[in-house]
Amino acid sequence: MALEVQQHTRDEKADPHYDNNDNPGHDLKEIKSIKQFLNEARDENKRIWYLAGPVIFTCIAQYYLGATTQVFAGHLSTLELDAVSMEDLVISGLAYGIMLGMASALETICGQAYGAKQLHMLGVYMQRSWVILTLMCICLLPIYLFATPILRLFHQNEEIASLAGKFSLYMIPKLFTYGLNFPILKFLQAQSKVMTMAVVSAFALVFHLFLNWLLIIHLRLGLVGAAIALNASWWFIVFGQFSYIAMGYCPGAWNGFSRLAFKDLGSFTKLSIGSAIMMCLEFWFLMILIVIAGNLKNAQIAVGAMSICMNLYGWQIMIFFGLNAAISVRISNELGAGRPRAAQFSVLVVLMSSVTLGIFFFVLVVALRDVYGIPFTNNTEVVKAVSSLAILFACSLFLNSIQPVLSGVAVGAGWQWLVAYVNLGCYYLIGFPLGYVLGFLFDKGIQGMWIGQLSGIGLQTAILIFITCKTNWDYEASQASSRIQKWGGPRMSPEPNSEENPSLRSDVLA
Known part of the structure; x- marks a missing residue:
């Protein structure tokens, strides 16, 4: 089934910073060739970056x-x-x-x-x-x-x-x-x-x-x-x-x-708390892992190795925080404007970018597995421990190139509470127990702890991919319209003499 995306005018395409919310005069057109898909993806990628x-x-x-x-x-x-x-x-x-x-x-x-x-x-x-x-x-x-x-x-x-x-x-x-x-x-x-x-x-x-x-x-x-x-x-x-x-x-x-x-502070607070729980469950998961690593055998080596990996992870996540914010803005803007298929296409484009970056980081860590810990420490045991984590760490970086983007999609669509439950289950019911069992009971040490972390993030990413693929974007656009009416008054309608294409609103469920 052909993808449907926004067909922009020549003037709009000429401006890489063009925001299609500013000009409603456009049609939706099927993509019928790879060249057309690449052109549309290039324009969307410019807006995202x-x-x-x-x-x-x-x-x-x-x-x-x-x-x-x-x-x-x-x-x-x-x-x-x-x-x-x-x-x-x-x-x-x-x-x-x-x-x-x-x-x-x-x-x-x-x-x-x-x-x-x-x-x-x-x-x-x-x-x-x-x-x-x-x-x-x-x-x-x-x-x-x-x-x-x-x-x-x-x-x-x-x-x-x-x-x-x-x-x-x-x-x-x-x-x-x-x-x-x-x-x-x-x-x-x-x-x-x-x-x-x-x-x-x-x-x-x-x-x-x-x-x-x-x-x-x-x-x-x-x-x-x-x-x-x-x-x-x-x-x-x-x-x-x-x-x-x-x-x-x-x-x-x-x-x-x-x-x-x-x-309406009550409803506003509920959404805010859902957002906080969603984010904090992720942040605290990584912080607690380091605390638990302090109880492993050779705790100083374990904490040192995990701290180095977390430091590098922190630098990588800066890039994907940017993509997280960008896709959140694009999704919320398009759903608010009643353009569900444009929102869907934006998700596809940003995932293509994030997967490409994830593969780059994966290859980089594997290629530098024996040296990327050296700038952080002179302790050869810590460097060896970091090297032993290379494949697991590279897999984590790959998943963490996708997961923040999907979290941005969730925030843009208003799924904070749903993702909060997903994070709770994946991190605290799967990741922690599995890491503890492997790290302590099976004496796998820091590698066991990291396998638990990787399992939690992997399961979370898989669930978010499933949710995103199964999303009815027309329904999400109608939910956005309802949310705006509830908290901000009636939705503004185009004037009778407006040049806005009537079909633009036809994909919003009543």
Whole structure:
């Protein structure tokens, strides 16, 4: 059966950044040749990477805010480095995952509202997310206030736990930037204004480097200086992005503060919690694996090898976070605009790109299996342990090139709760038990642990592929329309004299 995709005009194809939500005057046309398919795939790929590229840069720049502070803290003493790292990875890391996950609900509703041209609701949705996430910040405050007892509970070194707890108190202002910044990011992503995010993040990183040098090295303020630098840089991002919005660069989408921000908070919160659970189940799965590896024989070797692999995994996942955001925007925009077959075609194109990248990473790791651990350590035993994981690690990288993209499809379509259940079953009912049995009971060590992880991710990926292939995209478009009507008023209809093709809406179920 021939695929049906959007047939764009010559002028539209000439612009690689063209967003077909801006021009409804197009037809749907069957693809009848390989050449035509490749042309359409090329145009869609340009739109996806136009979105993904700046998002990847934004992720890396904001990741480096914490990483550079750790580097500067390392010039103070090993204890300060450990304290900053512990706060950043455990305390802030926990809050970061929850807040980013909850904000991801905006990828669904803002993207679909933008596709449906309900621009006036985007600002309202962002404000609702601000309200919900600010309340969540207050709920997360005890983690910061009682960080030292929490770290002691996990048997951390007393000196590290004490100093990390003190540093956590300094970092409370940064917690509240999460509640403001992440909704702004999703608000801008939905409108494809991703270059703004990248520019602000770039300036913030430069500002952050200067502050770290000034406060830690020059003025010798120690951890107080590190905290001031991190807090100031994150607030710089918030004010920078919001200034762009408030100055009128998002016409129609931002119309000032509204009382509607306090309406329908219950349904909004439910979707936000589903998004948070979906994301956190993945993040926590990888974090807990490292903790469990500390109980294996030769724990230092096991933790070192897994940490190196996780570090490389973190760099790879930056690329696929970009593709995740891009496909989420494309899916939500197209479903909101009532173009289900265009959404389906976008999924196909992004999967082609991600599989190609996955194969590249697989081959790279296998080819460099004996050397890719050397830059991280001088311990030959750790390097051998990393090498022994090469095939399993390469398979994980391949699956992780597909899984984040499918998660982006889920967010764009609003399947957060469904994927949360899938993640719970695959990771915590299959992956962990299997890894524990192989690693401890069958004495397979770190390889057994990794087989468990790989099994969980593999099963999750297979289920998401099955769900995506079986999706009725016409039904999903109708669900998007219902969601917009429920939370944003009636769907805008084309004017009687509009040039919009009536058949454009015929594939939306009533």
